[in-house]
Amino acid sequence: MSEASGPDVRGPRLPAPPHTLPASAIVAALDSDVEQGLTGAEAAARRQHFGPNRVQERRRRPLWRMFLAQLADFMILVLIAAALISGIIGSLVDTLAIVVIVLLNAVIGLVQEYRAEQAMAALKRMAAPGARVRRDGREHDVPAADLVPGDVVLLQAGNVPPADLRLVEAAALQIDESALTGESQPVQKSTAPLDDRDAPLGERANMAFKGTQVTRGRATGVVTATGMDTELGRIAALLQSGGQARTPLQQRLARFGRRLALAVLAICAVIFVAGLARGEPAGLMFLTAVSLAVAAIPEALPAVVTISLALGARKMARQHALIRHLPAVETLGSVTFICSDKTGTLTENRMRAEAFWAAGETLESLPSPGPEPWRTLGLAMALNNDTRPGEDGSLAGEPTELALAEAALAAGLERTRLEQSQPRTGELPFDAERKRMTTLHRDGDAVIAYTKGAPERILACCTRLLAADGERDLDSQAVLQQAERLAARGYRVLAFARRRLARLPEPLDASVERQLTLLGLVGLLDPPRAEAASAVELCRSAGITPVMVTGDHPATALAIARRLGLANDDTPVLTGRDLAGGAGASRWWTDTPAPVFARVSPTHKIDIVGALQRSGQYVAMTGDGVNDAPALKRADIGVAMGRKGTDVAREAADMVLLDDNFATIVAAVREGRRIYDNVRKFIKYTMTSNAGEIWTLFLAPFLGLPIPLLPIHILWINLVTDGLPGLALTAEPGDPDLMQRPPRPPREPIFAHGMWQHILWAGVLIGGLSIFAQAWALHSGSAHWQTIVFTVLTLSQLVHALAIRSESRSLWSVGLLSNAPLLGALALTLLLQLATIYVPWLNPVFHTDPLTAAELGFCLTLPWVVLLAVEAEKWLCRRGWIYQNAAQ
Ligand code: ATP
Secondary structure, eight states: OOGGGOTTOOSOOOSSOGGGSOHHHHHHHTTOOTTTOBOHHHHHHHHHHHOOSOOOOOOOOOHHHHHHHHHOOHHHHHHHHHHHHHHHHSOHHHHHHHHHHHHHHHHHHHHHHHHHHHHHHHHHHHTOOEEEEEETTEEEEEEGGGOOTTOEEEEETTOOOSSEEEEEEEEEEEEEOHHHHOOOSOEEOOOOOOSOTTOOGGGOTTEEOTTOEEEEEEEEEEEEEOGGGSHHHHTHHHHTTSOOOOOHHHHHHHHHHHHHHHHHHHHHHHHHHHHHHTTOOHHHHHHHHHHHHHHHSOTTHHHHHHHHHHHHHHHHHHTTEEESSTHHHHHGGGOOEEEEOSTTTTBOOOOEEEEEEETTEEESSOOSSOOTTHHHHHHHHHHSOOOEEOTTSSEESOHHHHHHHHHHHHTTOOHHHHHHHSOEEEEEEEETTTTEEEEEEEETTEEEEEEEEOHHHHHTTEEEEEETTEEEEOOHHHHHHHHHHHHHTTOEEEEEEEEEESSOOSSOOGGGSSSEEEEEEEEEEOOBOTTHHHHHHHHHHTTOEEEEBOSSOHHHHHHHHHHHTSOOTTOOEEEHHHHHTTSSTTTGGGSSSOOEEESOOHHHHHHHHHHHHHTTOOEEEEEOSGGGHHHHHHSSEEEEESSSOOHHHHHHOSEEETTOOHHHHHHHHHHHHHHHHHHHHHHHHHHHHHHHHHHHHHHHHHTTOOOOOOHHHHHHHIIIIITHHHHHHTTOOOOGGGGTSOOOOTTOOTTTTTHHHHHHHHHHHHHHHHHHHHHHHHHTTOTTHHHHHHHHHHHHHHHHHHHTTSSSSOHHHHOTTSOHHHHHHHHHHHHHHHHHHHSTTHHHHHTOOOOOHHHHHHHHHTTHHHHHHHHHHHHHHHTTSSOSSOOO
């Protein structure tokens, strides 16, 4: 930034710290122009010179380090060491085979982790902020990374300043700088230069710093520092120190995994001792025990959860739900309440002004040329308006503002032309708490203030009414009733008023909004989204209560809620005032049906979330404005709007709706439930497989049988079964009843609903089948008994994968062919297994023998017992005879 920044900084050279210079001097020093901005070519050249406007992130780990990390597990190191030692003493082929399998395992782990990282990086790119700049004399939206020193940036409430800016113009600008300075109160900003070169950041009132939050007003600023040269960049090292947080599920699994590892080690020790007691060679028994430990310790479980969540998040992004915090994927399935905004989320946010009321008369369009009071109402609509020329020449701006500007334009009233005689000289911008906005215009020697907003707020400031023959006394009640009638038809109603002043008030504050003259009312229609009604219904069937929380009028809210099936004749409407007044503020949720919340300010949203959470609900809450951020943070799943939402809301949210659509939240909940189910399936599959391997090796010596498997077999089974089929299970499409069940309690253990019981008995069954195969082969005098055990154990696990595709539905009703990746993985694994038996040069590596047709037939038949047993379990489950409350 300035020379005060130190010698290693590449920022632009400025004659003095920017807050000490007049804005014009900074603009000149940066060779820029406030009206025109930089040229596109100059911006590109500066981008080359200064680099992207990005605060450096922690460096990505190079691939080779990710690979080494896969091997850095203690048990794997022991295994490699043991294999090497026994190789040196005995057969080197064994050693090589073991090392190759361990490396293959590491490669599979690496590929998965890499995919997860890529998916996360892609999500991050999608969530990258943008900025509004003036270049080549026009306004553009560009990625914040493209900003360069000298760029002219436009800020408004809700923005996060994308770089450090010297303010050039500021209208009622307030910035929350707590992220940077710790000061929790927003700071009032201005443009005047300051004397103190060393003023602390919090006192540099003419600067806007990257990463802070504009809470009110609007401004124009010129970029003085980008990327690591910004104040935020300087403290970035501090911000980067926090490690990646684990999701609750990962934490639980990691804790569980540690306990299980100890148990597995103890079992391996028993197997080692039992083998020795039977007179097996010590070296072989040691390798066997270590191989089993490597195969059966579920150290990869937390990693698999990350991978499933990250890939799930990528899929959700394709469906327009951008996940900002990974745990949200996992917890979405627990949502019991969705509190949704109305405008743009449940409705299309395509407003049209369709009803106009002035002085007792209602029209469907604004008359042109209009007599009074229509003429002044039209003027107010055109002038008290924040639309701007868009990039393609059409108007751009908020839908409410657009609808009003278009209606005025249809009556021949164009803002830019009108502003030539009545230029804007001041404004009190719209804010959701005040629910109104005012603009001031010079009119000859005098000033006119136009105000628009929620009818009850405007009427409270009005004393007179404009009629055809001039001003007269106002009957507020009659106008309010008229507004109510329009609202009951589903219109968003705005009231317009005006006041003449002798001069521009100093300072400009809400006191100008007094003694106003009412001009009229305008009703805007915003049709409900076509897909919202069915999404509401889907919520209900999934045990989720959808609730509308809107800043709009109660009658408007109720009319739209009815159309969407969110309300019926008995639905109570609670307003912000009811909540504040304590009229059931914390009791309302026990009322059935759930209420519609109207005329709610963002601060009330926190109360609503709090009351719901206290009653044990798991709440998703939507929001778009700056003031919504605390409620989004407080909610279990904060949902921000990607299109109309502010940067501040997005930063506070767990999930961003790229299409602002309510139905997208419901689709994300479904996806969250599916992903959680599939993570459960994966855990069920690998843990049952591991249990089967342990039982096989554990039981044999006690039944007087020789050690059934060699280390290479154990590692192979672990590689081929955990690898492909396990991962393919996470591609399960999801049960059709996914949205017919109640939400999962957030604290429910992952092993609930009979999972641990399943792992126990199915593990015993698979182990038992292998031992049975061994006993049968030995009994019938087969020399290939070890190959038979090896094959039966592998194939039993593959059949098990098929059997657990659904928790309760039979494989036939799920459809054998409905998960192609799994079928492919199973077929490939089967082929690989056959290769270890029938490819001659693999026989010495795997210590296998080609099986006879009868033996192969036996190996291909026996594993189907697993399917029959699991189908029987699911049948009992469907009947409700088992696992009803098996949540512990
Ligand atoms: P929803 O929750 O349904 O999305 P909201 O809470 O975002 O709606 P706001 O946009 O905050 O609603 O509007 C609340 C009220 O403020 C509106 O009912 C309207 O009366 C008033 N209002 C909205 N937009 C403007 C505007 N541009 N100028 C003046 N008043 C407005």
